[in-house]
Each structure stands twice: as structure tokens, then as C-alpha cells.
Amino acid sequence: MMPNFWSDKYPEGIQTDIDLDRYRNVLAVFREACQTYAERPAFSNLGRTLSYRELYELSGQFAAYLQKHTDLQPGDRIAVQMPNVLQYPVVVFGAMRAGLVVVNTNPLYTAREMQHQFKDSGARALVCLANMAHLAEQVLPQTDIRHVIITEVGDLLPTFKRLLVNAVVRHVKKMVPAYRIPHSIRFVDAMTKGEHVDFVDADPAAEDVAVLQYTGGTTGIAKGAMLTHRNLVANMLQCQVLMTKYLGGGAQVMIAPLPLYHIYAFTIHCMAMLIQGNHNVLITNPRDLPALVKELRQWRFNGFVGLNTLFAALCNSEEFRQLDFSQLKVTFSGGMALQQSVALRWEEVTGCGICEGYGMTETSxxxxxxxxxxxxxxxxxxPVPGTDCKVVDADGVALGFDTPGELCVKGPQVMKGYWLRPEATAEVLDAEGWLRTGDIAVIEPDGYLRIVDRKKDMILVSGFNVYPNELEEVLSQLPGVLQCAAIGIPDEVAGEKIKVFVVPKPGASLTTEQVLKHMHDNVTGYKRPKLVEFRDSLPTTNVGKILRRELRDAELKKA
Known part of the structure; x- marks a missing residue:
């Protein structure tokens, strides 16, 4: 299929032509947005709102510090390890304005994971939250990092509130373990050094790397996807096709509970919302549902960006169900499969349907x-405009409609390659620019795509392919199920047998017999689970995607 196959598949009013030459780089987008929407709110967190003008000024201060008070050079990598706080966009755009490549780093990483990413990226600088500075201290000697900027949660709040919030986090909640990094500098001091200092805004080429975005590492060692300025700008413009129709006309309020260091939230909130002049409300800890609901109560929000597990948890909250959703125009879902039962429940609670999309780190x-x-x-x-898709068999031969195969993607948002891994790049990216996603999909005759499952998660029972997504979709429809996961474990007779894990809703009383009967009534014989395990929780990634691999590994250790 070619991109024009989908040209008539969009609703009326959606612009399908993308002008990839409109912006040279991310900074051109940033500069235009901050000038055009100078007095509009850009980001809010912990009671403070930064306007687009303030965001531009503060990012300039940070860029000036990097240029004038360090020996960092354009193209050097800077690791950014923060949750959703106001410092995040200031640091990211400031680093880019200084000509640096941003390495988004999960603040929940262990010391081992941090060391791998810092060493692999060759980062020379680190900006991290004080809460994980003790881990950074352990790994810094094994890395090339020579510049460390440490921030605290409340650093961009007004002075009194900053001191209060930081004191509570450090001394009352005791969330900042002791650390000693002699050559580090406090973020507030770095910003002071950069104030009223002239610097030169970088002007990177379209094909220069803007962000090293590491894959989740759920199927092996995390690799750095090289996302260029062209990649990010292209995907921003592709997303704008959707945003303009639903979120145009003023400073729409977008709730941002997913971490900005994850590519999904990064592109939506730091790129697509930017060009629209919209307002992003940053949620620092979305796992604290009562606090999240309390924050939502303060806003008449127009958009919500989340994923299946978060939607399910919120709909199970009585306080959330009592919120005012009268201004909610659109809800976006990505990051993992959206279960239909969850989508229907969300629409019932909020009156707003969920628009499910698909993407991956390697496609921006x-x-x-x-x-x-x-x-x-x-x-x-x-597919978003300018994107071509096909499904192929194991030999790379393109398949027709309604036939499952590996989804391949081609478009301007596809990464440049994996950082320092030409062999790994060649495994997924061919000479024509087609990216093998590792997902099994079906293309329907009218152009809609349907993901069947991850290729590596497929279960093989007596020669039959079984896809966990299907089993989880069915199981989620059983009353009383909050979360669930299906995996294959070794079996001498069938090769693999199916085991399901179930997290019941609070107060629900589920039995193994009920689960097995429900599955018996809804799926054919070889798809039925043989084992059921009830749990209080399931292992998840930082954005809430259930880690089937961890469940499989634990089962293999038992064997």
C-alpha cells in the first residue's frame, strides 16, 4: 500500500498534506510557539503556571549556563532524569538551544540501568532530581559524565513555596537519600549563573540527532533510537492533523499524567501541544490516584492523554467519577493495547470517547x-499522513488484507537508526526505509489497522498461534477483573500452555473456576488457560504497560 491508499480514509476537514520543510528543526517550532503564544499558559505543576514567554526565558537561562559555564560542545549528550515537573521542559529546550542532544532517562531506573544508559549514550552531563542523586553517585565514576546539575521538586516555585515543598520532600517524607557529588551544582544556582548572560541559539540541521530515546528494554538491552529534528518535527506536524480539528481555538487544557521522558508524552505535550499553543497540566505522580483526582478537580480540562491501565484505575475511583467532564473533548490512548471494556467504561463515565493510536520509540x-x-x-x-504501512510474512513478502503479518512502517518520523548499533539497525530498518515493528497486525480493506500482538509475546500451543492480547481482552470483560495478563509457559505435550494472572477489583470475589469457565465460554479449546494466579498487582513499565516478560521469567525460574 502507498500513502495515497489512505488519502480518502480521513474525516472531512483533516488536512492530509504535510509540509516537512516548514521548520528546519525543533527549535524553530519552539521559538515560533513562544512568540505567537507568549502570554498563554504552557505548563502547570504544583500550583505554578509557566507562560510560553517564561518558558522561553527560563530555557534561555539554562542554555546560557551550559554554553558559558561548562565545556559542553554542540552534539554532546546530556542525560535528563526527571519526573513531570516544570524543570523538565525548561531543561530539555534549554539543552537543545545550547546545541546538545537530549538523552531522556527514567527517574525510576536502578543504578545498573542508569549506568548502562549513561555509558552507552556517552553522556557528558546529567540533570537529575535530588531523589535519585544517590544512585547517580554510585555510577558516575564508570561514565563520561563530568557536569551534574541537581534539582529538587519545587525549584521553579515561588521562593517561599519552593523552600517549603523541598523541605517537606527532603525532611518530612524523607524521599531524598543522602548523596555526595562534589562537582555537582544546584539547578537554582545554574539558573542564576545563566541569568542576563548572552548566548548563541543553536541551529541544528534537520538530520542532526535531537533526542536519544532509549527503548523500554522489555525484550532485551535498551537501545538508543536516534530521533532527528526532522523526525520529531514531522511527527509533530502529523499529530497536528488530529490536534487542530479537536483541540484548536485557544489554550486548550491538556492533562499530562504520563511521563514526559517517555516518547509518547514527549511528542504530544512538548511538541504537538506546543505548536497549538495549548496548556499542559503536569502530573508528577500519576500512581497516586487520590492526588491525581484532586488535581483534576481544579481544571476544566479539554484533553486527556493516558493508557489502558490508567483509564481502568480512574474509572474504578468513585471520586474520579464525580468530576466535571463537560469540557472534555478528546481522550488519547497509546503505549499499550486499549481493551474495549475499558474504552466503553471510560466513555460511560466521562461522556468522551477514546481515540486509540499506535506508535513506538523508533517512530517518534x-x-x-x-x-x-x-x-x-x-x-x-x-496511518498519520505521509506514512505507509504494510504487513509481511516471515520471508518479508507483503501480505493482503485481513491477513496477519509483521507490521512494517515507512515515513519521515522513522528513526535514523540505533545509536552505535549498526547491526541492530540493519535488523529492523532496510535500505528503502521500512521499519519492522515486531508487532503482528492486520490491514482491513478500508485501511484501518488492527494489532494482533507482539511477535515475541505470541504463544505456540500444539502448533497454533495464540495472542495474549486476545485472551486479555476476553478476560477483562469478566466482572470483577481490574487487570490481567496471559503468558505461555513450557509444556511437555503442547510445547506451551497458557497461564493467566488476574488482579481483582477491590471487594470483588473471583475464583479460579469462574475465570476458567469464562474463558471456556468465550475462546476455542487451544486458547483456554490451564493455570490461573490471582495477584494484588502486576509488574509494569514506568508508563503502566504490563511486563509479560517478567511474569514469564518468574515462571521459568520456578520450573
Whole structure:
């Protein structure tokens, strides 16, 4: 299929032509947005709101510090390890303005994971939250990092509130373990050094790397996807196709509970919302549902960006169900499969349907979306403009409609390659620019895409392919199920047998017999689980995606 196959698959009013030469780099977008929407709110967190003008000024201060008070050079990598706080966009855009490459780093990483990413990226600088500075202290001697800037949660709040919030986090909640990094500098001191200092804004080429975005590492060692300025700008413009129709006309309020260091939230909130002049409300800890609901109560929000596990948890909250959703126009879902039962429940609670999309780190990340007025539950919609998709068999031969195969993607948002890993790049990216996603998908005759499952998660039972997504979709429809996961474990007779894990809703009383009967009634024989395990929780990634691999590894250790 070529991109024009999908040209008539979009609703009326959606612009399908993308001008990839409109902006030379991310900084051109940033500069235009901050000038055009100078007095509009850009980001809010912990009671403070930064306007686009303030964001531009503060990022300039940080860029000036980097240029004038360090020996960092354009192209050097800077690791940014923060949750959703106001410092994040200031640091990221400031680093880019100084000509540096941003290495987004999960603040929940262990010392081992931090060391791998810092060493692999060759980062020479680190900006981290004080809460994990003790881990940084352990690994810094094994890295090339020579510049460390340490920030605390409240550093961009007004002075009195900053001192109060930081004191509570450090001394009352005791969330900052002791550390000693002699050559580090406090973020507030770095910002002071950069104030009223002239610097030269970088002007990187379109093909220069803007961000090293590491894959989740859920299927092996995390690799750094080289996302260029062109990649990010292209995906921003592709997302804008959707945003303009649903979130145009003023400073729309977007709730940002997913971490900005993850590519999904990064592109939506730091890129697509930027060009629209919209307002992002940063949620620092979305796992604290009562605090999240309390924050939501303060806003008449127009958009919500989340994923399946978060939607399910919120809909199970009585306080959330009592919120005012009258201004909610659109909800975006990505990061993991959206279960239909969860989507229907969300729409019932909020009155707003969910637009499910699909993407991956290597595609900056958005590949496809469900237009709001043509949503089709169970699909990931149609490719964003300028994107081509096909499904192939094991030999790389393209398959027809309604035939499962590995999804391949081609478009301007596809990464340059993996950092320092030409062999790994060659395994997924061919000479024509086609990226093998590792996902099994189906292309329907009218152009909608449907993900069947991850290729590596497929279960083989007596020669039959079984896809965990299907089993989890069915199991989630059993009353009383909050979360679930299905995996294959070794079996002498069938090769693999199916085991399901179930997290019941609070107060629900579920039995193994009920689960097995439900599955018996809804799936064919070889797809039925043989084992059921109830749990209080399931292992998840930082954005809430259930880690089937951890469940499989634990089962293998038992054997």
C-alpha cells in the first residue's frame, strides 16, 4: 500500500498534506510557539503556571549556563532524569538551544540501568532530581559524565513555596537519600549563573540527532533510537492533523499524567501541544490516584492523554467519577493495547470517547490514530499522513488484507537508526526505509489497522498461534477483573500452555473456576488457560504497560 491508499480514509476537514520543510528543526517550532503564544499558559505543576514567554526565558537561562559555564560542545549528550515537573521542559529546550542532544532517562531506573544508559549514550552531563542523586553517585565514576546539575521538586516555585515543598520532600517524607557529588551544582544556582548572560541559539540541521530515546528494554538491552529534528518535527506536524480539528481555538487544557521522558508524552505535550499553543497540566505522580483526582478537580480540562491501565484505575475511583467532564473533548490512548471494556467504561463515565493510536520509540512515536468521529474500537485507526504501512510474512513478502503479518512502517518520523548499533539497525530498518515493528497486525480493506500482538509475546500451543492480547481482552470483560495478563509457559505435550494472572477489583470475589469457565465460554479449546494466579498487582513499565516478560521469567525460574 502507498500513502495515497489512505488519502480518502480521513474525516472531512483533516488536512492530509504535510509540509516537512516548514521548520528546519525543533527549535524553530519552539521559538515560533513562544512568540505567537507568549502570554498563554504552557505548563502547570504544583500550583505554578509557566507562560510560553517564561518558558522561553527560563530555557534561555539554562542554555546560557551550559554554553558559558561548562565545556559542553554542540552534539554532546546530556542525560535528563526527571519526573513531570516544570524543570523538565525548561531543561530539555534549554539543552537543545545550547546545541546538545537530549538523552531522556527514567527517574525510576536502578543504578545498573542508569549506568548502562549513561555509558552507552556517552553522556557528558546529567540533570537529575535530588531523589535519585544517590544512585547517580554510585555510577558516575564508570561514565563520561563530568557536569551534574541537581534539582529538587519545587525549584521553579515561588521562593517561599519552593523552600517549603523541598523541605517537606527532603525532611518530612524523607524521599531524598543522602548523596555526595562534589562537582555537582544546584539547578537554582545554574539558573542564576545563566541569568542576563548572552548566548548563541543553536541551529541544528534537520538530520542532526535531537533526542536519544532509549527503548523500554522489555525484550532485551535498551537501545538508543536516534530521533532527528526532522523526525520529531514531522511527527509533530502529523499529530497536528488530529490536534487542530479537536483541540484548536485557544489554550486548550491538556492533562499530562504520563511521563514526559517517555516518547509518547514527549511528542504530544512538548511538541504537538506546543505548536497549538495549548496548556499542559503536569502530573508528577500519576500512581497516586487520590492526588491525581484532586488535581483534576481544579481544571476544566479539554484533553486527556493516558493508557489502558490508567483509564481502568480512574474509572474504578468513585471520586474520579464525580468530576466535571463537560469540557472534555478528546481522550488519547497509546503505549499499550486499549481493551474495549475499558474504552466503553471510560466513555460511560466521562461522556468522551477514546481515540486509540499506535506508535513506538523508533517512530517518534505516532504511526496511526483513530479519528474521533470515525473511531473503531479494537483498531489503531489509520496511518498519520505521509506514512505507509504494510504487513509481511516471515520471508518479508507483503501480505493482503485481513491477513496477519509483521507490521512494517515507512515515513519521515522513522528513526535514523540505533545509536552505535549498526547491526541492530540493519535488523529492523532496510535500505528503502521500512521499519519492522515486531508487532503482528492486520490491514482491513478500508485501511484501518488492527494489532494482533507482539511477535515475541505470541504463544505456540500444539502448533497454533495464540495472542495474549486476545485472551486479555476476553478476560477483562469478566466482572470483577481490574487487570490481567496471559503468558505461555513450557509444556511437555503442547510445547506451551497458557497461564493467566488476574488482579481483582477491590471487594470483588473471583475464583479460579469462574475465570476458567469464562474463558471456556468465550475462546476455542487451544486458547483456554490451564493455570490461573490471582495477584494484588502486576509488574509494569514506568508508563503502566504490563511486563509479560517478567511474569514469564518468574515462571521459568520456578520450573
Amino acid at each position: 512515536p505516532v504511526v496511526s490514530f483513530n479519528p474521533l468521529e470515525r473511531r473503531r474500537l479494537g483498531t489503531i485507526g489509520v
